Amino acid sequence: MNGGEFVVSPDIVVIGAGVIxxxxxxxxxxxxxxxxxxxxxxxxxxxTAAGEGNVLVSDKAPGPELELAQASRKLWPELxxxxxxxxxxxxxxxxxxxxxxxxxxxxDESAAPLRDFAGAQRAAGVRADPVTAAEAGALEPHLTKxxxxxxxxxxxxxxxxVLAATALLAAVRAxxxxxxxxxxxIGIEADAGGAFKAVLTDRGAIACAAxxxxxxxxxxxxxxxxxxxxxxxxxxxxxxxxxxxxxxxRHKVYDADYVGAVASGDADLQxxxxxxxxxxxxxxxxxxxxxxxxxxxxEVRVLAELAxxxxxxxxxxxxxxxxxxxxxxxxxxxxxxxxIGADPRVPGLWHATGHEGAGIGLAAATGRMIADLYAEKExxxxxxxxxxDRPAVIEEVxx
Numbered sequence: 001m002n003g004g005e006f007v008v009s010p011d012i013v014v015i016g017a018g019v020i021x022x023x024x025x026x027x028x029x030x031x032x033x034x035x036x037x038x039x040x041x042x043x044x045x046x047x048t049a050a051g052e053g054n055v056l057v058s059d060k061a062p063g064p065e066l067e068l069a070q071a072s073r074k075l076w077p078e079l080x081x082x083x084x085x086x087x088x089x090x091x092x093x094x095x096x097x098x099x100x101x102x103x104x105x106x107x108d109e110s111a112a113p114l115r116d117f118a119g120a121q122r123a124a125g126v127r128a129d130p131v132t133a134a135e136a137g138a139l140e141p142h143l144t145k146x147x148x149x150x151x152x153x154x155x156x157x158x159x160x161x162v163l164a165a166t167a168l169l170a171a172v173r174a175x176x177x178x179x180x181x182x183x184x185x186i187g188i189e190a191d192a193g194g195a196f197k198a199v200l201t202d203r204g205a206i207a208c209a210a211x212x213x214x215x216x217x218x219x220x221x222x223x224x225x226x227x228x229x230x231x232x233x234x235x236x237x238x239x240x241x242x243x244x245x246x247x248x249x250r251h252k253v254y255d256a257d258y259v260g261a262v263a264s265g266d267a268d269l270q271x272x273x274x275x276x277x278x279x280x281x282x283x284x285x286x287x288x289x290x291x292x293x294x295x296x297x298x299e300v301r302v303l304a305e306l307a308x309x310x311x312x313x314x315x316x317x318x319x320x321x322x323x324x325x326x327x328x329x330x331x332x333x334x335x336x337x338x339x340i341g342a343d344p345r346v347p348g349l350w351h352a353t354g355h356e357g358a359g360i361g362l363a364a365a366t367g368r369m370i371a372d373l374y375a376e377k378e379x380x381x382x383x384x385x386x387x388x389d390r391p392a393v394i395e396e397v398x399x
Contacts, residue, residue: 010036010177012374013199014212015185015222017043019051019161020359021214022168023367024352025177026079028212031371035177036206037169038199040184044165047216047359050328051161052239052276052284054252055361058101058153061117062124064385065337069358070125071381072365073155079364080159083167087174094164095279101156101252102131102139104147106312111149114256118151127154142248142316149256156252158276161360168367185211187225188349196348212350212370217294217329219339219353220397228345230388231397232354234329236295238288238302240310242320244281252276254287255313271302273309275317283317285310287357294329330356335392338362340369343388350374351388 010033014025017039025035039045055076060066076096083092103118105111118128129152136150137143169179187200188211198205215222217234255273274286288302303325311318333339333354343349352370355362365381372379388394 009207010034011208012036012210012212013038013185013206013208014214015039015199016214016216016219017165017169017179017181018046018048018214018216018359019044019165019168019363020216020352020355020366021212022165022172023363024212024214024370025172025367026168027367027371028374029172029175029177031375033374035172036208037172037177037179038183038185038201039181042181043169043179044162047328047330048161048165050237050239050326051357051360052274052286053095053159053161053164053360054358055157055159056101056153056252056358057121057126057155058103058128058151059254060358062120064382065358065362066121066124066126067381068338068362068365068369068386071368072362073157075364075368076157076159080164080167083171087167087170091170092167094167095160096157097159097279098155098157099251099276101153101254102136103151103153103254103256104136104143104313105149105256106144106146108148110256114149114151128152129154140250140253142314143253144313144315158252159360160279164360164363185215185222185225188227188346194347196346210348210350210374212352214352216353216359217331219331219351223343223351226346226349228343228349229397230339230351230353230393231334232339233291233332234294235332235356236288236290236292236327236329237286237357238298238306238325238327240285240303240306240322241324241326242283242285242317243323245277245283245320246281248316249275249277249283249314253313255309271305271309273313275310275314282323283320285317289357291332296327298325298327330359332356333393335390337392338366338386339388339393340366340386341373341383341388345389354393
């Protein structure tokens with residue numbers, strides 16, 4: 001770009017340089033497309049920067065999202081290994097850690113639902129191993145003794161989301177694509193015959209054959225600007241970060257009520273206990289969910305509730321100072337399924353959004369699905385449940 005003008009016409013423009021947009025751009029460029037990625041801010045500075053880096057199968061009931069999660073869990077280590085070979089290990093390092101997860105019930109009322117949920121997941125091919133309270137204590141020595149049921153999920157993993165997005169975008173650049181920050185997409189342009197012509201931005205028009213709306217919580221706004229509104233809403237989540245406490249928490253550990261909070265569409269505040277460590281030894285404490293629009297103000301009551309619940313799960317945390325808190329907005333679709341694919345109302349417009357808090361884990365498979373659909377190839381996971389023209393996405397926004 002010289003003097004604010006775009007000088008190279010890509011095949012595809014991806015709007016959004018978070019992990020979903022980065023994964024779509026990487027997969028499309030790997031398939032041979034020339035891709036330009038735009039973001040109104042810095043790459044990976046929105047929802048991705050506010051994520052914990054979870055790559056989970058443990059929190060998803062049997063169905064389309066679990067199938068996408070299973071495919072993505074398989075793809076992530078393969079993709080990172082391929083990027084390391086292409087870019088070098090340093091540029092492709094995303095701190096991949098297949099640490100596994102531990103889900104526990106601390107009350108009699110949640111023990112049976114946890115066991116039933118795990119049984120259904122096993123039938124769907126998930127490794128969900130019931131463990132006794134003593135075995136849970138061996139896996140996590142600092143865990144509360146008040147355990148009524150526990151399930152170990154060896155397939156759960158974690159990565160550093162900003163590093164992962166950065167590695168994916170580095171691959172796009174290495175293949176001749178571009179990544180432009182500080183550029184806001186404001187709509188699309190069609191030719192006289194109605195065929196897709198260009199993406200309109202505050203820095204000028206970019207001629208291309210197609211655009212992928214990967215704007216996360218802002219995807220609904222761009223879709224409306226493009227003439228094809230979809231129901232995507234922001235849902236705010238908060239995370240606490242403690243001072244370093246190495247080797248204290250070994251897995252991703254959460255209370256059984258987390259699954260219910262993920263699946264709920266309630267607009268009111270919901271919190272559930274999620275505790276895990278990072279590579280530097282700090283402890284991440286979540287999680288909260290609120291539909292408050294794009295209100296950025298921190299609420300002390302939310303942070304206090306997260307801390308209080310985490311101490312019940314890990315009493316040792318009562319002695320550990322909290323260094324900071326951060327939060328972000330996650331793209332929420334009314335039926336809790338991502339929106340992936342072409343928009344039948346506007347030729348050339350594609351969507352990859354609505355992953356809410358699961359975007360990090362689902363990104364690899366989402367990018368592959370977009371690339372396969374664009375190339376009119378068979379997808380590894382049935383794409384029809386994620387289609388754009390389903391009632392919850394189209395009819396709800398019209399209402």
